[in-house]
Amino acid sequence: MTILITGAGGQLGRALARAAPGAIALDRAACDVTDADEVAAALEAHAPTAVINAAAYTAVDRAEGDRLAAFAVNATGAGVVARACAARGVRSIYVSTDHVFDGALGRPAREDDPVAPANVYGASKAAGERAVRAAGGAVVRTSWLFAPDGWGFVPAIVRAALAGEQIRAVDDRVGRPTAVDDLAAALLALVAAPPDVYHVAGAGETTWHGLACAVVAALGVDVPVEPIASAAWPSAAPRPRSSRLSTARVEALGIAVPSWRPALARAVAAIARRG
Numbered sequence: 058m059t060i061l062i063t064g065a066g067g068q069l070g071r072a073l074a075r076a077a078p079g080a081i082a083l084d085r086a087a088c089d090v091t092d093a094d095e096v097a098a099a100l101e102a103h104a105p106t107a108v109i110n111a112a113a114y115t116a117v118d119r120a121e122g123d124r125l126a127a128f129a130v131n132a133t134g135a136g137v138v139a140r141a142c143a144a145r146g147v148r149s150i151y152v153s154t155d156h157v158f159d160g161a162l163g164r165p166a167r168e169d170d171p172v173a174p175a176n177v178y179g180a181s182k183a184a185g186e187r188a189v190r191a192a193g194g195a196v197v198r199t200s201w202l203f204a205p206d207g208w209g210f211v212p213a214i215v216r217a218a219l220a221g222e223q224i225r226a227v228d229d230r231v232g233r234p235t236a237v238d239d240l241a242a243a244l245l246a247l248v249a250a251p252p253d254v255y256h257v258a259g260a261g262e263t264t265w266h267g268l269a270c271a272v273v274a275a276l277g278v279d280v281p282v283e284p285i286a287s288a289a290w291p292s293a294a295p296r297p298r299s300s301r302l303s304t305a306r307v308e309a310l311g312i313a314v315p316s317w318r319p320a321l322a323r324a325v326a327a328i329a330r331r332g
């Protein structure tokens with residue numbers, strides 16, 4: 058089976074390339090997913106069995122004022138890839154997000170719950186999901202990604218803790234952190250599953266404050282983490298009230314959703330080594 062990865066320059070794309078060394082890994086320069094001719098040329102040149110589309114506009118706050126750019130990649134680009142795959146009988150998986158939900162359900166969101174995007178980024182991903190499903194592709198939603206070589210909350214906490222800075226983290230938003238390498242393994246397993254909507258997230262719920270405490274504990278430093286309300290951490294884009302995704306559907310397929318804690322310890326060590 059030949060897997061082709063789009064968006065291979067991102068943190069998930071790099072994890073997919075690590076997990077599937079024989080895969081064709083195309084970053085944005087090699088294949089812009091918004092360019093139907095480039096996508097078609099890549100499929101013709103490499104004749105993959107399956108495509109995992111990890112390309113995305115992921116700047117959640119910037120998307121509020123940059124709607125067209127977010128929709129171009131997350132909605133239009135998603136549809137371009139899924140339709141090009143469908144036309145050639147190639148399986149496709151589109152990676153999506155907990156931000157397609159506003160978190161108001163009062164329980165973990167299931168795959169068939171109606172979407173209610175929390176912000177422009179979430180709306181762009183929900184539009185991408187619709188385009189992908191209309192073309193017969195699969196959608197895999199995930200949450201709170203972290204990577205040993207990535208960006209975002211976990212490296213920010215590592216750097217702040219090592220610099221001895223005051224750390225504050227929101228303690229009224231719950232979610233499931235997910236290691237990119239665990240997500241990559243699940244995505245590769247889902248290539249052979251019926252094309253459907255799936256949730257993949259690390260086992261174990263926590264808050265951003267709980268995650269920050271776990272980072273500090275993994276570093277072995279004595280730095281306090283102050284819990285704060287989300288109202289005290291304003292952001293351009295509203296965040297989901299809860300990011301809890303139910304993973305029962307993939308678990309029923311026998312796909313593992315490991316605890317995020319061991320991978321977090323490895324990621325924190327790698328980030329701290331890099332400085």
Ligand SMILES: NC(=O)c1ccc[n+]([C@@H]2O[C@H](COP(=O)([O-])OP(=O)(O)OC[C@H]3O[C@@H](n4cnc5c(N)ncnc54)[C@H](OP(=O)(O)O)[C@@H]3O)[C@@H](O)[C@H]2O)c1
Nearest residue numbers: 064066067068069085089090112113115152154199201202
């Ligand atoms: N990060 C999270 O916490 C999180 C949580 C839930 C879901 N997700 C989803 O998980 C997936 C992977 O996220 P990630 O964290 O790996 O994101 P990332 O690190 O930002 O990677 C996204 C990659 O897509 C590339 N890209 C942007 N526009 C493109 C285009 N037109 N054509 C081809 N490539 C393009 C980016 O290239 P440039 O760097 O050149 O822009 C980047 O390399 C995304 O679908 C995201 O929505 C992420």
